[in-house]
Amino acid sequence: MILLFSSAGNWGYTYRVHRNYGGPNGKSAQDILNERYARGEISHEEYARMKAAISA
Structure with missing residues (x-):
């Protein structure tokens, strides 16, 4: 259960970072x-x- 919440939190953080800066x-x-x-x-x-x- 803890692993599930941890994974969801990590996904949410990664999603926000990529949405805001790329x-x-x-x-x-x-x-x-x-x-x-x-x-x-x-x-x-x-x-x-x-x-x-x-450019490279």
Whole structure:
């Protein structure tokens, strides 16, 4: 019984994390990178390097 509740809790947590930080409703890595570059958090060289790494 404890194992059943533990498994259900783990599934629920995993479902929420993937729904909030990935998938069709979440931001992609490219979106986040573009936002960081637009805010000036990273230089053009860092942006280009990270964009190439994401695309690979």
